[in-house]
Amino acid sequence: MAQLTDDQVANAVAFLARARASEAPLPAFPEDCRPTTIDDAYRIAQATRSPADERPDGWKAGASSPAQVRDAGLATPPVAPLFAGVLRASPADLDGAKYHRCVIEAEVAFRLAAGLPARAGPYTMAEVRDAVGDAHLVIEAVNFPFADGPAVGLPSIVASGFAVGNLIIGPTIDDWAARDLRTLDVELLIDGERVARGLQGDARCDPLGVLLAMANDLSARGFGLEAGQVVTTGAAAAPTPARPGQTAAVRSAGVGEVVARLSAGG
Numbered sequence: 001m002a003q004l005t006d007d008q009v010a011n012a013v014a015f016l017a018r019a020r021a022s023e024a025p026l027p028a029f030p031e032d033c034r035p036t037t038i039d040d041a042y043r044i045a046q047a048t049r050s051p052a053d054e055r056p057d058g059w060k061a062g063a064s065s066p067a068q069v070r071d072a073g074l075a076t077p078p079v080a081p082l083f084a085g086v087l088r089a090s091p092a093d094l095d096g097a098k099y100h101r102c103v104i105e106a107e108v109a110f111r112l113a114a115g116l117p118a119r120a121g122p123y124t125m126a127e128v129r130d131a132v133g134d135a136h137l138v139i140e141a142v143n144f145p146f147a148d149g150p151a152v153g154l155p156s157i158v159a160s161g162f163a164v165g166n167l168i169i170g171p172t173i174d175d176w177a178a179r180d181l182r183t184l185d186v187e188l189l190i191d192g193e194r195v196a197r198g199l200q201g202d203a204r205c206d207p208l209g210v211l212l213a214m215a216n217d218l219s220a221r222g223f224g225l226e227a228g229q230v231v232t233t234g235a236a237a238a239p240t241p242a243r244p245g246q247t248a249a250v251r252s253a254g255v256g257e258v259v260a261r262l263s264a265g266g
Helices: 008-023 036-048 065-070 127-131 156-161 207-220
Strands: 059-060 079-082 088-091 093-096 102-112 133-143 165-172 187-190 193-197 228-234 240-242 247-253 254-263
Touching: 036 156, 059 207, 065 102, 065 193, 088 093, 088 187, 093 165, 102 187, 102 207, 102 247, 127 133, 127 207, 133 228, 133 247, 165 187, 165 228, 165 254, 187 240
Parallel strands: 059 228, 088 165, 093 254
Antiparallel strands: 059 079, 102 133, 102 228, 102 240, 133 165, 187 193, 187 247, 247 254
16 A cells, blocks of 8 residues: 655645534545555654643553454554543543544553653563553543544544543552453443443453553654553453443452443533
């Protein structure tokens, strides 16, 4: 696939600025500047950020299960920064009016106690584990900005900010280092009704493996992870749509519960 030119990237950035000004769901990128690769998506996303956005509070990985990475033809899961206002403590009341299309994901996130800065060589799993301070049960409230939702394709979603809504931080997983987090028992509930359980096999991400892949992917592109940042690693249960006025909860036996309420808006 041909790489977008600098002019095409600039046109994509201008398109996003115009489309976002209307506060309506976004139309698809015009064909002449539509990203078809994750590398071009990153170029567009980076070009839309302001200098005030230089230090994120955290990072997210998405489409991070082995099956999703393989089906997308990628080497590592795509990632995006989480800037001020995204992270919330549980229970969280979210502004339903800002969500064009909300999807709830049950995830495992890590709060880093030490940084993983950009460097010449790759990080090892041992180094990544040593950088983790805490692991948390979290909800990612995904906000698909396009009128066609995920149908626009992964590169367009990543280019527009990777559908970042809010990340709600729940209880710590105290014995995370002794667990296989791929098998953490989770259930996702909407308005008290269980709608999803933990994914299995290649459909489920390995949280520590995702953190390792992210650290090395960012490092190769000249970025790093910093102490205090929160890194969320992708869906542990089937992502489930939620409407304004609904309450989502993610539970794990022996860990606890994380809750997000989506206001009905006004």
